[in-house]
Amino acid sequence: MGRERLARYSLAGPENQAAVDAGLAGGSWFRSAVPRPRMKQLMRRSDGPALRDTAIWFGLLLGLAAAVIALWGSWWVLPFVLAYGILYGSSSDSRWHESGHGTAFRTRWLAQALYQIASFMIMRDPTTWRWSHTRHHTDTLILGRDPEIAAMRPAKLARIIANLVGLVDVPVAFMLMFRHAAGRLTADEADYVPEQERHKVYRTARIHLGVYAVTIAVAVIFRTWLPVVLIGGPRLYGACMLIVYALTQHAGLGEDVLDHRLNTRTVKMNVVNRFLYWNMNYHVEHHMFPMVPYHRLPELHEEIKHDLAPAYPSILAAYREIIPAVLRQLRDQDYYIRRELPPGAAPYYQPSAAADGRARPLAPVPAA
């Protein structure tokens, strides 16, 4: 039952067309009403906040890297390694995300540059993941369409736990790099990456592999782990917060819906987490209005919170809900968290009975 259910997530299977036939692919999603003049203010771009935050981020990375190099060989290096690892292996995800959207900066080349750097750090091909994330926004948690569902039903718990230290993501990333360097895509990637974009994938993979080859060569020649600890290694030992943050986005919530309030979560976080996560904790707001830059998301939250279930007060509060829900979904794949909206909120948008969050019934297998 679990294996059959998991097969439904494949973009190369029959669920892809079934989602199209059900009107869930490229569907019309609910949006809270925000007056155009106010939305224009919220969408407005500037380079300042992202330049400041990126300077701080790179400054911390360089400073911590210098400390790691200076203290290498001593146990005192460990806290600096951990801090460096989280900034590199976890925080690069939010930089990848925001710069991929193009909203962090007004100046496009700044966003592109940060996107390329963050993509390398997080071990994602910038082209395939741009298109993957585009599909994720079009068809968020639609079975057979969304390639970025982190917690499926039933959840691959061993994989999720192993990825707290990148033990699945990193080998998969390298397998993909080798595949891409050889000029090939996966079946899922071929579903959403246009033909004219694919040469970039092959080229980038060769560049990334070249950097890792040099890193490993330097480590071997000088007989030290230090180069790997600084480049690539953080994607393993520094990945924990990436998973902790990412699962708060959609885990345990509705599938096959056309209302982000049913499949996405907003979680209040402290200033440190919001710096590391670049305000992606305002995830309902981000999905509903992806053109609003990260530094305006708190304002957008204030603008639309009357239409949303209350934001979770903390990461801990979110996980008090996520963990039991994901565990329950191991045996009951129809179960999902459905939160009550506050009085006066626009009702949940459910254009069909199938779009209630459980996921539509399994597509019938054509007769032989």
Add this chain to the structure above:
Amino acid sequence: MAQWVAACQTSDIDPEDVIPFDHAGRAYAIYRSPGDRYYATDGHCTHEQTLLCDGLVMDDVIECPMHNGRFDYTTGRALGAPVLTDLRCYPVRVDDGTVYLDLG
């Protein structure tokens, strides 16, 4: 053959903004540049048909509100992924405070 259609008043569009215009079952987008010039394109993004009137205008660029794809609305040129196909543009003239599009 030209087919000039009255679309809106100049005062209907703020500077550096966009409004929708529907005619004969088709959607268009009308822009007012920061320099007070007027332009018109098809109303849907060429990527996944999202309405551009909900997007962000910055200088000569319209950004789609769904996936942040950008076009130069003065020429229709797609400026990079995820938009790969140019927007169709329409000639515009302003006459006595009214914006006209040539849909011929």
